[in-house]
Amino acid sequence: MTTSVRGDQLARLLGRWHALPGRRRSPDYAALAAAVRGLLSDGRLALGVRLPAERELAEALAVSRTTVSAAYRNLRETGHLTSRRGAGSWTTLPHGHRVATSGLWTPDDDLDMIDLGVAASAAPVELVPAARAAADDLPRYLGSAGYHPTGLPELRAAVAEAYSVRGVPTSAEQILVTSGTQQALDLVLRLSVPVGAPVLVETPTYPNALAALAARRARISTHGLDAEAGWDGEMLLGALRQTRPRMTYVIPEFHNPTGHLMPASLRERLVATAHATGTELVVDESFVDLPLDGAQMPPPVAVFDRHSRVTSIGGMSKAYWGGLRIGWVRASAPVVQRLAAIRVGVDMASPVLEQLVAVHLLRLSAEIVTARRAQLRFRRDALVAELRVRLPEWRFVTPAGGVTLWAELDGPISSALSRAAEDVGVRLAPGPRFGLDGTLERFLRLPFTLPADDLVEAVRRIASVRHDLDHATAPSWRTPAVIA
Secondary structure (H helix, E strand, O other), X not given: OOOEOOHHHHHHHHOOHHHOOOOOOOOHHHHHHHHHHHHHHOOOOOOOXXXXXXXXXXXXXXXXXXXXXHHHHHHHHOOOEEEEOOOEEEEOOOOOEEEOOOOOEEEOOXXXXXXXXXXXXXXXXXXXXXXXXXXXXXXXXXXXXXXOOOOOHHHHHHHHHHHHHOOOOOOHHHEEEEOOHHHHHHHHHHHHOOOOOEEEEEEOOOHHHHHHHHHOOOEEEEEEOEOOOEOOHHHHHHHHHHHOOOEEEEOOOOOOOOXXXXXHHHHHHHHHHHHHHOOEEEEEOOOOOOEOOOOOOOOOHHXXXXXXXXXXXXXXXXXXXXXXXXXXXXXXXXXXXXXXHHHHOOOOOOOHHHHHHHHHHHHOHHHHHHHHHHHHHHHHHHHHHHHHHHOOOOEOOOOOEOOEEEEEOOOOOHHHHHHHHHHOOEEOEEHHHHOOOXXXXXXXXXXXXXXXXXXXXXXXXHHHHHHHHOOOOOOOOOOOXXXX
């Protein structure tokens, strides 16, 4: 079934399309076409959506049909609209773009693109030896069907041991191995969040978590994080008491995208309040292995759990490699069994070979994670130094861990800057991607997972186009890209 958008809906998405900076000298039809391309570029308008008829949109925007007709013609000429007489017009992207394996449209030729949209590092040198060792272990499992919905026993035991070392006594029966942290979240939502149930999340937050909640048609409320101070405990707990959500999703360790670390006192109060309000806490620990400045880590949120209100999710994407799709859920043993039953209807189980690779990497975790921290610390410092030299008007708190820096810009220009940066070969993740309502235009997430030379060059290119935004005479558009 083709998705369509009504005239009044598109009008709300467009907002003040004819009065955006840099467009006042453009004809109305050109400004309207540019605004639609902007919606496509930041993902607020999906591909393959049927746009309203010209007359309907003209009435919704209070403009002439001639203006809408000319805008649609402009969009067809640039490859952003495909029309068929008597059937309608659908959003597309120009020739020369393709659907990537992520399902998103990306350019065919990205050889010179510095991609700051993905906050993940390249694989460690230990990966290939671990894969060879895993292949040697594989014959032990070849006599079985190979389906292990809860995960290989040895991997579950290794993950459980890591939790116990952190101060949360955990048995292998409390671990479900998943195909990445995103699947861990998806399974928990399938189990615990009925359609329309209220859910509380931080804002900003991880975009793919918002996508998973939207897929469940959850009723999302938000708690705002301060760019400099992080969580306001009283406001967070007050939001819990007022909304009494079915679930609350938080990222307490080096929050994505802000990099903040939740203090121990707030963790304890959060668990107590969740119990009082009947709320399940889902704690995303994707960055827990990545403190960069030697600070003492607060105890895991699950330490304070006495009533099975906390479900922890994590994985190997950030400290090890995103291409190794291994994640997990830590919960009570009965919940793990219920999640496994749901998982059978999704993908049966994680690949045996990848799980064996994960076992070998976890045995080398001390060496791998120590090297990763040193690498990220060096790259973070290089990014921070270059930002202070080339963009001194931007404000940010240097994160004490994780892989991302959350910069407050000198104006509400995040989406425009992201589009302009692609012209000079830098892909960015604009602030609105990390919220619900198109706000956060004053913010930009900058990961420091690429080599230092690439980060320095990226900042140089960003700075080179920043000034041009104030003097732009024509809008530009760019395509959605992977945000991870």
